[in-house]
Amino acid sequence: MLDLLKSPVQTFQEFTRLAGLAVRGIARKPYYWDDIFIQMDLIGIGSLPVVILTGFFSGAVMALQMSRALQTYGATSQVGKIVAITLVREMGPVLTALMVAGRNASGMASELGSMKVTEQIDAMRALGTDPVLKLVKPRLIATAFVLPLLTILADFLGLVGGYIVACQMLHLTQGPQYWESAWRAIEYNDIAQGLLKPFCFAIVLSLVGCYYGMQTTGGTQGVGRSTTQAVVVASVWVVVLTFIIGRIFTSM
């Protein structure tokens, strides 16, 4: 039994240690601004197409699926409200984070994993650079900055998707009414939740990607393994965290 627990406990301990070093590193010099901006570009601009498509179609699908239920109760005017609340609280942050996990946590794990197996990370330490400050910190800062912005974009495009389906395709409600009900539905609490979530997801995504990259052993096969593990673990954590944060907000 103890042997079974050894590996996950050790993984958790090492992950916590890396997270501690990275977070402490945020206050420490040097700041590799070039690397931070490159990562922002890779994560932010690079993820735009996938986030735009996911955000738009999640809103559109939601309006489509809700249409029958709302028609049953004669509440089609509420479609904007339902799309807005679901997107801002849950779907926007979670879907965006899952997309970025698939795209960037895997990218971080494979890039750092390749560097690890070709001794570039050892070389970095031997040549006077702390890999946590040079590799992990820029990815952490960039993701924490960019993921909330991507989420806002996904939320907005989801509302647009919902509008097109609800107002242009199914004629469930009028445009102004859709936007009015969506706007009125969102409270400060929802916005806080909708922005806190991607911020927390960003920290977990980037650290999980970097952790599995830096733990890579076993050549190119090891890089593949790390990449898969990073995506799976990051995605699971996104779902778990959204429940925990959601629970905290509902009890407030």
Place this chain on the structure above:
Amino acid sequence: MSATDSSPVVMAFESVSFGFGEGPLLQDISFELRRGETLVIQGAAASGKTLLLKLSLGLLRPTGGRIRLFGREVQELDERDWYDVRSRIGVLFQEGGLFDSLTIEENVAYPLLNQRLLRVPLEQVRDRVERSLDFVELGHTLARFPSELSGGMRRRVGIARAIVTQPELMIYDSPTAGLDPITANTIMALIAKGRDVRGATTVMVTHRHQDGDILDRYRFDAASGRLAPAARESTRTRYLVLQEGRIAFLGSPDEFDNCPDAYVAKFASR
């Protein structure tokens, strides 16, 4: 090396071990290396050679024993203090360890720009990089990327990067692994040249007995610009052979060649 050698000790291992549980990976490793000496480390695969180098660079921490570098005990140093110690060491990793997103010039300049203690003025960096690349006869590759070079050239760039800071201690991890014999000899000639021109203390892990032979039988002759045969004592070379994490042999080249132990004999050039 000899009892009368009064040069300062550059590296000392005292009963160093590494690893827990079933079978530590290194056990009871003790040796001293004085300034200007050469230590050639040999042993079967997975006998702990690379591990020993990583311990001496602080990339891993020993689980027992003491390590002294440049007179300073280092096994308990934190990472920041290690950077100061590492700035006095040049290292060539087995795979070269070149950063593939940087050009050759940026790779070689990396330690000059990042070693906290060196603080080389920017205007001197280019000149030092060029001199270092000229030393390995790759002065024309400044703007190229590591992926554009052959394995032997990448290894030479690795040497250029290792020597660009003029370190007191050079560490080479299997510098000739995977190279054809001619390229391997070119690399070994560069290592001997680096040692003899600057008088650097040298530690080298290798699988080929010819590599050790070059370091203990030849010296770089500045006048002719080539390696020339030399008395074995003059090169101040010693051999260390590891067997399953323990020292199986530590001694002079003559003792190494005449060692009766069957395991050690596999690595000697007879």
